[in-house]
Amino acid sequence: MGKEMDWGTLLRESAANIRQLSLYYPVEKDVAKLTRKYPMRINPYYLSLIKEREDAIWKQSMPDIRELEDEEGVPDPLHEDEDSPVAGLVHRYPDRVLLLVSNRCAMYCRFCTRKRGVGDPFKRIKKEQALKGIEYIREHEEIRDVLISGGDPLLLKDEELAFFLERLREIKHIEVLRIGTRVPCSLPQRITDGLVSLLRRYHPLYINAHFNHPGEFTEESRRACSRIADAGIPLGDQTVLLKGVNDSVDVMNAMIRGLWSMRVTPYYIYQADLTKGTKHFRTDVDEGIEIFKSLKFHPSLPMPHFVIDAPGGGGKIPITPECRFYDDVNGNDIKALNLESLEYNTLKSGLEDARGKVAEIIVIELGEIEDKEDKGVYELLKQYHPIYINMHLNHPDELTDDVKRVSSMLSDAGVPLGNRINLIEGVNNDPKVIKELVLGLLKLRVKPYYLHADREKDGLAIVNSLRGFTTGMAVPHLVVGDRIICPNYIVEKTSEKIVLRNYQGRTFEYPI
């Protein structure tokens, strides 16, 4: 049902009111009252993913009368409106802003943090408003990273999106652009060849998708993610822990494994926000921590941060528990190759051997990056997707023109690039050096996955210093020996609340 339609038709054919929804399922009377307050839209594609009532897809999309019974939540739990110097632009961290360009989405997720505004025809974001936001960005030279969000920015027409991207790219101090979108999951037909060839003009540009359940991994969503990755656009994913949807170890392990196989970096797992109307989705913090501890992470592949977006606008605060890598994660399914360089023949035999042993995902741990590498290398790599490359760059001085050229060609070949940093005394054991390195990597479309340190104290000092001053994407996970460690930002924990410290040292409470 609906999978063959183009994205415009799918949107037009959406169930956006009770009468339309009742064509598919019997609907209770009270639901009409509910959708007047919190709009509904379920497009035929997403609707087709429902296998039975109350399954994970159903719960994310179907209006539920409990949305009106939530006495605890607040409309704007992250104080986005307070942190908006101009309407539709949130300036919370020193060097980054969130720019809202649309309040429409391909579906209205029942757990949405911006329930207060998405889908409301009276709260449409006009072009003039977004342009005021861009003007603010132009006047603030400290801003180097813009996350374009909404609603869903990819619901804009190609030319509307290009209009905003063009203006943002004209601003000299903007280095990185990111787009937050649920479209690869909820309306993958929107990811057309035309869209990706438009987006690739604005590198470095990242896309953060939002999958919440393996039932959302379909032929269509895989194709959409492949198109994005093939255009050299690094893809990340944020997943919200949702009660009855994905709050289990098996589901979350399948999520991470599925994301890797689509060349999507699991980036954040969120504790659900305290948004009014979403209480029935909230999981217990300790439960989330226990789930996270049991997830299977691979030492050469990206792993997510588990975070609480602090109520009151404190920003994202990691609560990632200490954990370990699973060396045998998925058995032979993931094959890591150690290569000194990308010499064509060695690479070819390594890849043939790995695929011959049925590895689905191949990761190359790459020693050296040389520009003399054979251009056929990039064509070869394209035949072996999903394939990842991990670089081992330790100092910003290593970001030479050769490294820039090669990493750009690797990204354009659709290879997600990661980096492992070794913390070395006298070389890079200095927050300023690592900050320059991770920001430099980000501009090259390389994500710093891990920071390996001999001493926990040194590593913690570095990771702490990065918090709040770069996107979470640029903050590597600290590895000491076989432990993955996150600095402790939990000040106090009782049976009723958890008190967290943000990067500015301010404390925020989240009820347990």
Ligand code: SF4
């Ligand atoms: S797509 Fe994102 S912004 Fe839109 S309703 Fe879903 S969670 Fe909210």
